Amino acid sequence: MNKFTQLSLFALLLATTIFSSCKKEYESIESVDDAAIQAYLKKNNLSFDKDPKGYYYKIITSGTGDVVKNQDSVYYSYTFKTLSGQVLNQTSDLMIPGTFLGYTDRFTINNVSYVFTPIREVLTKLKRGGKATLIMPSSMAFGKNGVSFLNIGSNENILVDLGIYAESKRHEIDEFEINKFISNNNLTLIKDPSRARYSITTPGTGTDVINLNSTIVANYTVRHLDGTVLQSSTDGTFSDVLSNLYKGWQLILPGKVTAGGKLRLVIPSDLANGTPLDFDIEIVKVTN
Numbered sequence: 109m110n111k112f113t114q115l116s117l118f119a120l121l122l123a124t125t126i127f128s129s130c131k132k133e134y135e136s137i138e139s140v141d142d143a144a145i146q147a148y149l150k151k152n153n154l155s156f157d158k159d160p161k162g163y164y165y166k167i168i169t170s171g172t173g174d175v176v177k178n179q180d181s182v183y184y185s186y187t188f189k190t191l192s193g194q195v196l197n198q199t200s201d202l203m204i205p206g207t208f209l210g211y212t213d214r215f216t217i218n219n220v221s222y223v224f225t226p227i228r229e230v231l232t233k234l235k236r237g238g239k240a241t242l243i244m245p246s247s248m249a250f251g252k253n254g255v256s257f258l259n260i261g262s263n264e265n266i267l268v269d270l271g272i273y274a275e276s277k278r279h280e281i282d283e284f285e286i287n288k289f290i291s292n293n294n295l296t297l298i299k300d301p302s303r304a305r306y307s308i309t310t311p312g313t314g315t316d317v318i319n320l321n322s323t324i325v326a327n328y329t330v331r332h333l334d335g336t337v338l339q340s341s342t343d344g345t346f347s348d349v350l351s352n353l354y355k356g357w358q359l360i361l362p363g364k365v366t367a368g369g370k371l372r373l374v375i376p377s378d379l380a381n382g383t384p385l386d387f388d389i390e391i392v393k394v395t396n
Contacts (some may be wrong), residue, residue: 171238178210314367
């Protein structure tokens with residue numbers, strides 16, 4: 109055997125040894141994950157199904173109606189937790205995410221994209237109104253790196269509570285979110301046929317009646333339903349023609365307030381910018 113052949117054989121053996129070591133390490137992580145999940149289930153007296161891919165799931169409520177397919181639009185909820193119960197990230201009933209079922213495995217966290225296939229696969233097992241719990245081993249979740257700003261450690265197994273809302277249309281979800289918002293904040297609002305809600309604090313004393321061609325000077329603050337402020341102008345410098353503004357403003361302001369008027373206005377997504385919005389509005393001046 110010449111030196112070249114001996115060297116090639118040595119390199120091949122070395123590569124095989126390294127590959128085998130890496131494979132064993134990867135398999136050992138899967139084994140550790142699985143043992144930890146099984147210990148968690150046993151300790152809490154829980155019964156879950158194990159998917160052949162390695163994740164565990166339990167259908168809490170199947171839901172009703174037709175089977176939901178990948179091409180169907182769904183509004184869904186999720187709560188990510190550690191097995192110790194620490195909540196890491198969750199949706200809100202006031203800002204419900206929606207997409208095609210086939211895209212529900214895609215997440216962006218701190219500008220990093222993740223694909224959690226088990227989430228989509230478990231949601232596929234539900235009908236509308238259904239709920240399930242999923243346990244993802246670390247290799248299917250955030251892996252050895254974790255996510256520091258969410259306090260997700262290395263090789264952390266993740267529990268995810270999942271649900272598909274019974275509502276399947278955007279306007280139905282709007283009603284759900286707005287009603288929840290009103291209830292949570294103990295508000296009394298008038299519901300307009302346009303589905304906007306409003307409460308007039310002061311109708312105003314101005315003599316110019318607002319119409320679509322009116323130029324209005326207004327102070328306002330606009331928020332998402334979860335309270336996040338999107339924009340605010342309270343120094344009397346905002347001015348525009350009403351026809352240029354939100355459709356919700358165009359439908360509610362005319363005939364209800366004049367200069368000096370103040371109101372709370374909550375508008376559904378089709379009268380806003382694609383999501384329900386909550387306004388405090390003061391009409392400072394009206395020019396026709």
